[in-house]
Amino acid sequence: MKLIRFLGAAGEVTGSGYLLTTDNGDTYLVDLGMFQGNPESEDLNFAPLDFDVSSLKAVFLTHAHIDHCGRLPLLFKQGYQGSVYATKPTQDIAHISLLDSAKIAKLEHPQLDVYDKDDVQAVFENTEVVGYGEEFEVGSLKVIYRDAGHILGSASIVISEGDERIVFSGDLGNTPQDLIKPTEYIERASTVVMESTYGDSVHPQEDTDAVLLSEINEVEKTNGVLLIPAFSVERTQELLHIIGHLKSRGVVEAQTPVYVDSPMAIKITEVFKKYPNMYNSELANDEHPFEFEGLKFTKRAYESKAIHEYSGAKVVIAGSGMMSGGRIIHHLHNYLSLPSTRLLIVGYQAEGTLGREIEGGAEYVEVKGENIPVRATITRIHSMSSHADQPRLLHWLKEIDGVKQVFIVHGEEDARAVLTEKIKEQIELSDIVLPLMNEVHEVV
Numbered sequence: 001m002k003l004i005r006f007l008g009a010a011g012e013v014t015g016s017g018y019l020l021t022t023d024n025g026d027t028y029l030v031d032l033g034m035f036q037g038n039p040e041s042e043d044l045n046f047a048p049l050d051f052d053v054s055s056l057k058a059v060f061l062t063h064a065h066i067d068h069c070g071r072l073p074l075l076f077k078q079g080y081q082g083s084v085y086a087t088k089p090t091q092d093i094a095h096i097s098l099l100d101s102a103k104i105a106k107l108e109h110p111q112l113d114v115y116d117k118d119d120v121q122a123v124f125e126n127t128e129v130v131g132y133g134e135e136f137e138v139g140s141l142k143v144i145y146r147d148a149g150h151i152l153g154s155a156s157i158v159i160s161e162g163d164e165r166i167v168f169s170g171d172l173g174n175t176p177q178d179l180i181k182p183t184e185y186i187e188r189a190s191t192v193v194m195e196s197t198y199g200d201s202v203h204p205q206e207d208t209d210a211v212l213l214s215e216i217n218e219v220e221k222t223n224g225v226l227l228i229p230a231f232s233v234e235r236t237q238e239l240l241h242i243i244g245h246l247k248s249r250g251v252v253e254a255q256t257p258v259y260v261d262s263p264m265a266i267k268i269t270e271v272f273k274k275y276p277n278m279y280n281s282e283l284a285n286d287e288h289p290f291e292f293e294g295l296k297f298t299k300r301a302y303e304s305k306a307i308h309e310y311s312g313a314k315v316v317i318a319g320s321g322m323m324s325g326g327r328i329i330h331h332l333h334n335y336l337s338l339p340s341t342r343l344l345i346v347g348y349q350a351e352g353t354l355g356r357e358i359e360g361g362a363e364y365v366e367v368k369g370e371n372i373p374v375r376a377t378i379t380r381i382h383s384m385s386s387h388a389d390q391p392r393l394l395h396w397l398k399e400i401d402g403v404k405q406v407f408i409v410h411g412e413e414d415a416r417a418v419l420t421e422k423i424k425e426q427i428e429l430s431d432i433v434l435p436l437m438n439e440v441h442e443v444v
């Protein structure tokens with residue numbers, strides 16, 4: 001392997017994309033995700049790709065998060081006819097997320113020539129499904145996917161050409177996680193491209209089940225509503241898994257309704273049910289995971305509206321996770337001003353989002369154009385993360401033999417700088433690179 005060009009996630013978290021050039025001049029792509037949160041780089045999401053798409057040999061996709069797969073339809077829009085290699089759950093989840101993203105793109109950027117559902121369909125149809133641990137050959141490369149333990153279907157990708165071996169960590173999991181199998185370690189690689197999202201922090205130890213239990217019990221006492229804004233992939237299913245156990249222990253009332261009020265989360269939960277062979281050993285023993293008394297999937301708009309009519313204690317899990325859109329907005333509009341409401345924040349709230357404002361203790365917030373007083377009780381769980389923290393990242397790297405070169409990506413500048421220092425302290429490694437966007441580096 002000769003060169004690697006960093007198309008994104010270089011000095012920031014989102015926009016993952018790496019273009020590899022092999023010794024014989026062929027090019028391959030690992031991920032092609034969207035930029036999120038930063039208006040400057042978000043402009044690139046629908047811009048024509050500035051590399052030669054027609055000479056691209058293959059695409060390797062680590063997982064279905066939109067910051068890793070969100071720009072793949074652009075490839076097909078620009079004439080790419082090759083394959084996208086991915087695990088089966090990644091293919092399924094990416095299909096759902098990309099259709100959603102095509103729809104949103106059209107609404108938000110009516111003036112732009114964005115990709116459409118045909119381009120998304122092309123991604124789906126040109127996906128070659130690969131299983132963990134099954135080595136396959138493409139051109140001069142040998143490739144193997146390892147379970148990254150981050151979300152269902154997520155992979156680290158090991159690519160060899162001759163004696164050279166490069167590994168792309170993808171996003172590494174907060175292993176061991178509640179639903180999926182633990183992160184698989186990589187035996188050997190000369191070059192490592194690794195994520196650093198939480199390179200500067202250690203996840204706190206919290207008893208998530210106990211927090212969730214006390215939140216539900218509180219609204220059961222007052223006939224209030226517990227709102228949980230949650231991401232559709234992984235987080236919603238983790239919540240259902242925990243609540244299912246609380247119900248079967250009898251510590252949450254069987255009749256207390258739990259609404260999953262997000263069409264996307266409902267679809268992703270169906271995907272989870274398709275792959276019990278990918279569950280960890282604890283979940284594999286659950287006879288009916290993601291099913292319990294009182295659970296209601298409200299797919300249609302009228303079902304969603306009817307939630308408001310039920311006056312007893314209730315739990316509503318809805319997107320979006322950062323309260324920046326989706327059905328959670330209606331519920332915030334209805335319930336944020338009531339003192340009996342509890343709002344449980346279980347995920348990261350980015351700067352500039354409504355979620356961040358509420359998390360920061362705003363007394364009034366604007367919802368649907370109205371100024372709403374925040375009288376609900378806000379609680380925060382910090383430990384529910386699908387990402388490895390600093391000790392886990394270091395441990396993952398230390399397990400790899402023969403490393404000569406490390407590229408630190410997928411992290412804000414502070415996070416990757418701190419991680420770099422830690423690596424230098426703990427591992428004898430001098431060639432650590434913090435690439436910037438569009439830089440091209442030699443692979444040693």
Ligand SMILES: [Zn+2]
Nearest residue numbers: 063065150171
């Ligand atoms: Zn991810």
Ligand SMILES: [Zn+2]
Nearest residue numbers: 065067068171
């Ligand atoms: Zn990511």
